[in-house]
Amino acid sequence: MLQFFVRREPKISFVKRKMPRLAYVCRVDGRHGQVPRAMHLHEERAEAVLVLQGSGSYNIAEKQYTAQAGDVLFFNSGVLHDETAVEDRDIVTLCIAVQGLELHGCRRNALLPENIAPLVHLGEDFSSVERMFSLLVDSVARHEPAELLEYLTQALIVKLADCASRHGEPFVPIKEDLGLRIKDYIDAHYCEQLALPQMAGVLGINAYYLAHAFKEKTGYAPMQYVTRRRIGEAQNQLINTERSITEIAMHCGYNNSNYFQRVFHTVVGMSPGQYRKYWIEEME
Numbered sequence: 001m002l003q004f005f006v007r008r009e010p011k012i013s014f015v016k017r018k019m020p021r022l023a024y025v026c027r028v029d030g031r032h033g034q035v036p037r038a039m040h041l042h043e044e045r046a047e048a049v050l051v052l053q054g055s056g057s058y059n060i061a062e063k064q065y066t067a068q069a070g071d072v073l074f075f076n077s078g079v080l081h082d083e084t085a086v087e088d089r090d091i092v093t094l095c096i097a098v099q100g101l102e103l104h105g106c107r108r109n110a111l112l113p114e115n116i117a118p119l120v121h122l123g124e125d126f127s128s129v130e131r132m133f134s135l136l137v138d139s140v141a142r143h144e145p146a147e148l149l150e151y152l153t154q155a156l157i158v159k160l161a162d163c164a165s166r167h168g169e170p171f172v173p174i175k176e177d178l179g180l181r182i183k184d185y186i187d188a189h190y191c192e193q194l195a196l197p198q199m200a201g202v203l204g205i206n207a208y209y210l211a212h213a214f215k216e217k218t219g220y221a222p223m224q225y226v227t228r229r230r231i232g233e234a235q236n237q238l239i240n241t242e243r244s245i246t247e248i249a250m251h252c253g254y255n256n257s258n259y260f261q262r263v264f265h266t267v268v269g270m271s272p273g274q275y276r277k278y279w280i281e282e283m284e
Contacts (some may be wrong), residue, residue: 044109046076
């Protein structure tokens with residue numbers, strides 16, 4: 001017989017024992033993983049994504065990461081990111097999103113401290129994390145009691161935080177420069193009517209120099225980035241709200257709904273209506 005004793009004074013992970021609320025869990029298969037998610041952020045929730053197979057390219061807080069099977073990605077609230085499957089390598093993931101999260105050493109709705117990089121290689125912990133993730137996903141799908149889902153959510157978060165503390169690598173922030181100044185301006189105003197000369201005038205620099213500095217920093221032309229931010233926000237609203245497509249278009253900076261739908265199709269590969277249906281089916 002094997003007998004193990006629990007430590008008498010376990011570490012308390014949650015601030016004032018405030019427990020987070022599960023927003024959703026989902027499994028994204030290879031077919032859904034091929035649909036790009038343009039630049040977006042989550043204001044009131046944190047997400048963790050476990051990669052089961054394949055690989056994907058993620059831009060998180062101005063840095064590029066390639067995640068493979070056995071990795072977990074952390075998206076703290078308010079952190080800009082996008083995601084794209086690597087060609088010919090279908091990515092399959094499990095995802096959890098929580099709200100009201102307050103972990104010791106982290107700001108509100110953050111799974112990671114600011115000094116740890118958002119991509120963590122799980123190593124030998126992968127199998128146990130996968131089992132916990134799968135149990136939660138299956139329990140939600142079976143409509144298990146809310147109290148059970150609450151405990152499973154808490155357990156998974158504690159496990160993920162522990163893995164990040166043991167396996168995480170230091171996050172090295174990017175030094176402030178002109179490219180980031182431009183990006184910060186676009187991030188604050190992308191839903192407004194922006195044009196290159198107008199941005200150059202506000203920032204007090206030459207339009208050509210602005211475009212060059214921004215592309216050198218981000219890999220995108222300024223207006224291309226504006227489009228990605230708008231479409232990313234539109235994807236968020238299609239998934240998380242019941243707003244009409246016309247309302248979403250207006251909220252994301254498009255005065256013409258038909259033009260918005262054409263741009264959306266160009267970026268995502270399907271219409272806004274198809275995209276909404278696509279993700280509703282995935283979450284059910």
